[in-house]
Amino acid sequence: MSQHTPQQQLFEHGPAWEEDDRHLAIVASVVLPGPLDRPLDYLVPEQLAGRVEPGKRVRVPLGRSNRPTVGYCVAVATRDVPSSGLKAVCDVEDERPLLSPVMLELTAWMSERWLCRHGEVLEAVLPAGVREAAGSRQQPHLMPATAPPTAEPSAAPRLTPSQAKVLAAATEPLTAAQLADRSGASRAVITRMLNRGLLVEVPAPVDSPPRSSADEPPQLSEAQSAALEPICNAMREGRHETVVLFGVTGSGKTEVYLQAVEETLRYGKQAIVLVPEISLTPQTCGRFRSRFGRVAVLHSHLTPAERHREWKRIAAGEVGVVVGARSAVFAPTPRLGLLVIDEEHETSFKQSTAPRYHARDVAEWRCRRESIPLVLGSATPALETFQKCLRSEWRMAELPERVGGTHLPGVLTVDLRAGPPRRAGDLSPRLEAGIRWALNAGGQVILLLNRRGFATHIQCHACGHSVTCPQCDLALTLHQPGSRGICHGCGRVIRVRPVCSECGQAGLALRGSGTQRLEDRVARTFPEARVARMDADTMRRRGSHEATLDAFRDGETDILVGTQMIAKGLDFPSVMLVGVVYADAALHLPDFRAA
Numbered sequence: 001m002s003q004h005t006p007q008q009q010l011f012e013h014g015p016a017w018e019e020d021d022r023h024l025a026i027v028a029s030v031v032l033p034g035p036l037d038r039p040l041d042y043l044v045p046e047q048l049a050g051r052v053e054p055g056k057r058v059r060v061p062l063g064r065s066n067r068p069t070v071g072y073c074v075a076v077a078t079r080d081v082p083s084s085g086l087k088a089v090c091d092v093e094d095e096r097p098l099l100s101p102v103m104l105e106l107t108a109w110m111s112e113r114w115l116c117r118h119g120e121v122l123e124a125v126l127p128a129g130v131r132e133a134a135g136s137r138q139q140p141h142l143m144p145a146t147a148p149p150t151a152e153p154s155a156a157p158r159l160t161p162s163q164a165k166v167l168a169a170a171t172e173p174l175t176a177a178q179l180a181d182r183s184g185a186s187r188a189v190i191t192r193m194l195n196r197g198l199l200v201e202v203p204a205p206v207d208s209p210p211r212s213s214a215d216e217p218p219q220l221s222e223a224q225s226a227a228l229e230p231i232c233n234a235m236r237e238g239r240h241e242t243v244v245l246f247g248v249t250g251s252g253k254t255e256v257y258l259q260a261v262e263e264t265l266r267y268g269k270q271a272i273v274l275v276p277e278i279s280l281t282p283q284t285c286g287r288f289r290s291r292f293g294r295v296a297v298l299h300s301h302l303t304p305a306e307r308h309r310e311w312k313r314i315a316a317g318e319v320g321v322v323v324g325a326r327s328a329v330f331a332p333t334p335r336l337g338l339l340v341i342d343e344e345h346e347t348s349f350k351q352s353t354a355p356r357y358h359a360r361d362v363a364e365w366r367c368r369r370e371s372i373p374l375v376l377g378s379a380t381p382a383l384e385t386f387q388k389c390l391r392s393e394w395r396m397a398e399l400p401e402r403v404g405g406t407h408l409p410g411v412l413t414v415d416l417r418a419g420p421p422r423r424a425g426d427l428s429p430r431l432e433a434g435i436r437w438a439l440n441a442g443g444q445v446i447l448l449l450n451r452r453g454f455a456t457h458i459q460c461h462a463c464g465h466s467v468t469c470p471q472c473d474l475a476l477t478l479h480q481p482g483s484r485g486i487c488h489g490c491g492r493v494i495r496v497r498p499v500c501s502e503c504g505q506a507g508l509a510l511r512g513s514g515t516q517r518l519e520d521r522v523a524r525t526f527p528e529a530r531v532a533r534m535d536a537d538t539m540r541r542r543g544s545h546e547a548t549l550d551a552f553r554d555g556e557t558d559i560l561v562g563t564q565m566i567a568k569g570l571d572f573p574s575v576m577l578v579g580v581v582y583a584d585a586a587l588h589l590p591d592f593r594a595a
Contacts, residue, residue: 021084022080022081023080024078024079025043025044026044026049026077027042027077027081028043028044028058028076029073029074030058030060030074030089033070033071033119033122034069034119035117036117036119039118040060040062042058042060042088043081043087043089044076044089045088052076052092053073053097054073054074054075054104055073055099055100055101056092056096057092057098057131058070058073058089059090059091059092061088072122074104074108074118098126098131098332099125102366102370105369106365106366107125111355113357114355114356116354116356120354121357124327124357125330127304127307128304129303129306129308130308141173141174142170142174142175142190142194142199142200143172144200145198145199160189163185163189165183165184165185166183166189166190170183173202176190177305217255217258217291218255220259221252223251223397223400223401224252224399227245227247227256227397228259228260230395231256231260231373234372235263235264235267235337235338238372240370240373240374242364242374242388242394243373243374243394243396243397244376244377244378244381244395244397245375245377245378245399246397246398246399247377247378247398247399248399249402250402250403251379251399251400251401253342253377253399254287254342256377256399257273257340260375261273261292262291264320264337269320269336270333270334270335270336271320271336271339272324272333272336272338272340272363273321273322273324273342274325274326274328274329274342274359274363275324275325275342275568276325276342276343276346277346277565278301278325280342281299282545283549283570285297285323292320294318295321295322295323296313296314296319296322296323297310297324298310298311298314298323298324298325299324299325299327301543303542314331315333317333317335325348326348326349326351329359336370336372337372338373338375339363339373339374339375340374340375341360341363341375341377343568344381344382344385345385346568347593376394383592383593412430414428414431416428427522427525427579431581432525435579436526437576437577438576438577439528439558439559443574443575444557444558444559444572445558445559445560445575445576445577446560446572446577446579447518447522447559447560447561447579448564448567448580448581449513449514449518449563449582450586451513451515451582452515452516452563453479453488454477454480454510454516454520455477455511455513455517456475456477456511456514457475457510457512458478459509460502460509461505461507461509462500462503463500463502465501469487469489469494470492470494472490474489476496478496479516479537483498496508513581513582515535515562516537519533522561526558529558530557531560532548532552533560534548534549534560534565534566535563536563545565548560549570
């Protein structure tokens with residue numbers, strides 16, 4: 001009687017039966033990130049039988065040249081296959097699966113839902129930093145040596161200025177990259193200090209336990225308690241429910257989120273909180289960290305190493321709360337208990353490139369699949385959200401009043417057609433007077449114009465020719481300095497010359513205004529004010545969002561000019577006036593949600 005398992009018999013002695021040149025074999029279904037729209041089958045050789053698993057990446061031969069290609073294993077099964085014709089898996093890339101069975105199921109659904117290749121979805125769900133760093137050695141954390149080795153006890157090591165800066169910066173365990181960034185020293189300096197014994201490797205720090213706040217969470221209002229109740233009921237009963245918090249600005253939606261997350265952590269589960277803009281992430285993280293301590297952050301401005309570190313912490317269950325932008329909906333939480341989307345109506349939750357998923361739809365799929373509540377919050381819910389609430393598919397909880405009984409600010413509409421003609425880019429007299437009043441009272445001002453650049457249209461005075469993109473025929477937007485015409489459709493950049501390319505006449509008319517022109521106008525009108533601008537052109541550097549908003553919050557900036565990224569629920573107590581410039585432009589966009 002053989003003691004071998006059926007799998008061992010299969011590899012050592014071949015198939016137990018054979019018919020029409022077919023036999024039983026272990027087969028892996030592999031999805032490749034290229035143009036293929038279906039998985040390919042590969043034989044799993046004996047030496048890899050225990051390592052090939054769904055959710056891992058594998059190296060397989062592709063095409064007639066058998067070019068080694070990395071793909072995603074989505075299924076493994078013992079099947080009846082032809083004796084020849086299937087190629088074999090070459091190697092396994094990952095020690096552990098990068099995607100759980102639920103996430104593999106989600107990616108397959110997304111591929112069908114948004115009509116894109118499965119490989120594209122898998123690449124979007126797994127960030128590049130996670131793919132590149134998977135299986136690599138974790139960077140050691142460094143700290144100053146408690147007693148640096150010396151020839152005599154009295155002989156202290158002589159430090160260069162750079163080394164002194166490194167030791168001064170190493171107040172907590174940091175990786176070499178983090179230490180170099182904080183101290184301004186090169187990696188070579190840190191390596192030499194490690195070799196000399198001035199720095200030592202220490203275990204990676206473990207998250208501190210949740211901070212105990214001196215103050216108890218605020219007492220919820222009657223409306224807030226009524227909104228929290230269905231969320232907690234669904235959590236206790238282990239069922240899915242989508243709850244829409246329809247609350248005016250300042251009605252305390254965030255406090256409902258916080259107490260719902262607190263209930264989630266009490267059950268030993270994890271929560272994901274999505275915000276529409278990267279600029280909102282630091283503010284939201286600050287509120288959640290002050291309440292819970294352990295918070296992971298996921299957004300596109302993280303370095304690959306930072307994203308991989310956060311991904312590993314989440315997957316290991318070391319953090320209870322994940323805060324991030326759209327892509328954080330894919331966070332690998334092993335014990336997901338709650339998903340919250342703040343400002344759910346925002347268009348930034350929709351991915352503009354393939355796969356063109358909507359984070360709200362993905363969130364609902366995950367919550368329904370895992371039988372947990374989904375919370376959507378907004379002062380102006382999307383029309384689709386309203387429709388589902390009217391059909392009783394989702395539950396709506398209203399928060400009609402502000403916390404503390406304060407009134408909503410007044411809104412004044414200014415008709416720009418009335419009064420004397422104005423030059424392009426000018427502020428209306430009413431808005432200009434309001435800005436002066438706010439500045440004189442020691443307050444701050446926010447000006448929103450959802451168009452970046454200097455002028456949105458460049459036209460010849462003589463022949464009427466408009467400067468357009470040669471690729472997509474859209475009007476070029478003028479950006480200064482440098483007289484650059486940029487197509488906001490494809491990104492093409494063209495130098496705009498002072499003469500018309502059609503008739504050769506000088507004098508081009510610059511029509512329409514963007515944030516650059518508005519900033520220039522505001523700075524000239526209020527020379528004593530400190531003006532800052534937030535748009536896609538000024539927020540390119542890492543950390544620029546946080547730096548600009550922190551300066552505004554600390555009173556170092558008087559007037560903040562920006563596009564839609566400054567209209568995402570930011571909270572600044574000293575703001576006395578908000579001006580929306582050319583508000584009707586947003587009402588005429590080709591979108592049924594525009595109004």
